[in-house]
Amino acid sequence: MAASEFQSLQGMSDIRAPEIYLWRMIEDEARKLFNCYGYEELRTPVLEKLSVFKRSIGDTTDVVQKEMYAFKDRGGRELAMCPEGTAGTIRHLAGCGEEGLNARVFYIAPMFRCERPQAGRKRQFHQVGVEATGEPNPLADAECIALQQNLLEAWGLVGSKIQISTRGARSDRQPVADGLREALQPHLNNLCEDCQRRIDENVLRVIDCKNEGCAKIVDQIPSALEFMAEESRQYLDAVIQALEKMGIEVEVNPKLVRGLDYYVHTVWEITHDALGAQNAIAGGGRYEIALGKKAVPGVGFAVGIERVITSLETCGITAEQFAPKGGIWLISLGEDALAENMKLARQLREKGNRCGMELADKSMKAQMRKANREGAEIVIIRGEDELAKGTVVVKDMEDGSQEEMNLEDVIRNA
């Protein structure tokens, strides 16, 4: 709380115990599950050439235009900190030749976006995401969504909703934009200010405007899907059918808009009510990204760890549940016992025991209090008497019982 000259940056926070226990659970469960699905971990640099993001996410998107940490380094090179994970991943895979066109990778990494912080939005935030490259195939998309659902389940998250839609093939973009514009034209004067601007810049944004008046108008006009080629709609249907076979329910929402340029065909979003205005905990879709000679097709998703954590908390899942517990606490009475206990602690720790002790000469009462506070299950007491006899007193903190035991036996049974 103490604000100082050397405080951390706005929207960037330090993560420590107990909260960190939840982070570790999330990461551990993710790695386990990704292994089951045959995904390998990929760690890409935080910094990339600015062009990587411009080219893949899109030059005109808000993410690139107003949210990135972009700067020139000492050599005048234009760089940016990754605002999302797909671009860097595909930049890597695009350089892997044949192998990169049929890969399954996942990442757990920090992302950076220079926006004003608010609920569920940090300037440094963290995502766990996957990418599976390969030619468009509805089954691949369905499997990716299945993986995502399994992931949320593995974390114990309940109450999330999945919405799905399609952006159609690239060739559908123009007809969709034209079609929507034409349909909206008669209502132009009734749209909100933003939408009057958006109708030219990015019609799709009009579709998901939260303004009530705009929403009503949008309900009256045909959905974007109706301006797409038949094959594009069939592709979405195939994904939905495959999901149904796996027992995964989705809500089709033609108004779902995903802003990044690289998406084609299937797009989806997971929302959770716990979150407030930023209610998406995960988003994904099929894409096509040209960062090399050949465009890399693939499908993937990313989950926001911070947002998952707030959602988990409303499910009653807390960090404390994953806190390390129990262990042994050593109590030393006198300097000799203290020195000997240092040795004992080392031996116990070498055998994998969680073991703590006071390193200063404190009263027994103080040491016992600390042992209790640290949640020790067992306390080992050593004073001059025990030292002389080669024994220790072993106390069970739960029921308060204690007995004198041979030091060797204690180490052997640890």
Next chain:
RNA sequence: GUGAUUGUAGCUCAGUUGGUUAGAGCGCCUGAUUGUGGUUCAGGAGGCCGCGGGUUCAAAUCCCGUCUUUCACCCCA
């Protein structure tokens, strides 16, 4: 980028119309006869009142700036 909002002890917060040594609860430390925790009781330590300016005899309190917190818009995970 726009509009609100916050900052006082380790934590959660009081602090009257500007006025003397800035408070509480929890936590922490020490004790309640020699080497035994979680309960109780007694005592104690601990504060650049976010930071920098200004007004005033006098500022935690009023004014300006700045950083930060939280929230919304925009957009996204």
